[in-house]
Amino acid sequence: AAKEAGKNRYVHFRPEMHAALLARTQLTAGLRQSVELGQIAVHYQPVVSAGPDEVLQFEALVRWNWQGELMAPDNFITTAERSGMIREIGAEVLRRTCLELGPWLAGDPRRSVAVNVSGVQLQRRDFAEQVMDTIKSSGLDPRQLVLEVTESVFFDAHSHVIAQLETLRAAGIRVALDDFGTGYSSLGRLQELPVDIVKIDRSFVSMVVTGAEKLPILTSMIHMAKSLGLQVTAEGIETSAQARFLMEHHCDALQGFLFSRPRPATELEHALRTSVAGIAVVAKAATDAF
Numbered sequence: 001a002a003k004e005a006g007k008n009r010y011v012h013f014r015p016e017m018h019a020a021l022l023a024r025t026q027l028t029a030g031l032r033q034s035v036e037l038g039q040i041a042v043h044y045q046p047v048v049s050a051g052p053d054e055v056l057q058f059e060a061l062v063r064w065n066w067q068g069e070l071m072a073p074d075n076f077i078t079t080a081e082r083s084g085m086i087r088e089i090g091a092e093v094l095r096r097t098c099l100e101l102g103p104w105l106a107g108d109p110r111r112s113v114a115v116n117v118s119g120v121q122l123q124r125r126d127f128a129e130q131v132m133d134t135i136k137s138s139g140l141d142p143r144q145l146v147l148e149v150t151e152s153v154f155f156d157a158h159s160h161v162i163a164q165l166e167t168l169r170a171a172g173i174r175v176a177l178d179d180f181g182t183g184y185s186s187l188g189r190l191q192e193l194p195v196d197i198v199k200i201d202r203s204f205v206s207m208v209v210t211g212a213e214k215l216p217i218l219t220s221m222i223h224m225a226k227s228l229g230l231q232v233t234a235e236g237i238e239t240s241a242q243a244r245f246l247m248e249h250h251c252d253a254l255q256g257f258l259f260s261r262p263r264p265a266t267e268l269e270h271a272l273r274t275s276v277a278g279i280a281v282v283a284k285a286a287t288d289a290f
């Protein structure tokens with residue numbers, strides 16, 4: 001920070017700046033060690049289809065086993081992006097996901113898993129190649145993999161970032177635009193982006209509190225994405241009123257605590273059962289309403 005302030009200015013190094021720096025260094029060292037020791041865990045959250053009551057997709061969400069506690073990604077992803085560790089973490093998450101979900105995926109070509117990808121990973125020119133190598137060696141069908149990216153990836157995207165996404169899509173891998181609506185790009189720009197799926201951010205879903213509101217932004221986001229031929233998933237569904245509203249507005253898939261929290265691979269069966277039961281209740285209530 002002192003360097004960035006320029007030659008002629010003197011920035012006092014405050015104690016709290018030092019503490020923040022130290023914490024980040026420790027976090028990075030801890031992360032590096034954990035990746036080497038295999039202490040990166042992945043939890044999986046079902047994404048339920050709004051049509052037939054089936055679970056056809058999971059989202060893989062990283063967890064860090066640190067000093068006996070399971071740390072959520074919001075506490076370490078930014079630091080991991082700054083240090084570049086996100087590349088190792090991302091590679092590990094993909095490997096682990098292929099391994100842990102392989103048996104479930106192998107049963108049905110329509111089943112898929114979504115993995116989050118940071119823009120920092122896409123900066124590397126060999127990213128697409130690495131992804132292809134990992135899924136090839138695990139036997140996963142590329143059509144069963146979805147990569148979730150946020151709008152920021154496209155901001156100052158170099159042509160090689162777009163080119164890599166295109167290469168991956170040409171191989172059958174789908175790209176989802178995560179947290180849709182929170183970025184700065186206009187709805188119109190959606191048309192130009194190399195994406196197959198749009199995930200509507202939870203902040204829009206949470207506006208549906210009784211199911212009776214007029215929610216023009218939410219509904220036009222769904223409508224726009226659908227008219228471009230994209231699959232629409234709504235995230236952060238916590239109430240059955242929200243689920244019903246989104247089903248009535250033709251969302252293709254729903255994800256949220258209402259159906260299941262993210263769970264370790266050993267609890268997939270439980271997550272599937274509760275999700276299928278949940279969507280059946282919501283679907284019945286939606287039918288009864290007419």
Ligand code: C2E
Pocket residue numbers: 045060061062072073074077086090093115116117118148178179202235236237238255256257258262
């Ligand atoms: P995201 O990709 O948008 O993932 C959805 C987040 O919303 C998850 O938080 C999930 O647990 C949470 N969520 C799901 N349903 C509900 C709900 O009904 N209510 C509420 N309040 N929250 C819900 P999580 O697991 O803490 O992950 C946070 C973010 O960290 C993710 O947001 C994603 O941006 C990032 N992330 C997670 N795993 C990875 C990873 O492997 N690589 C990278 N680069 N980023 C990751």
Ligand code: MG
Pocket residue numbers: 059116148178
């Ligand atoms: Mg995501």
Ligand code: MG
Pocket residue numbers: 178179199201235
């Ligand atoms: Mg999201």
Ligand code: MG
Pocket residue numbers: 179
């Ligand atoms: Mg998010």
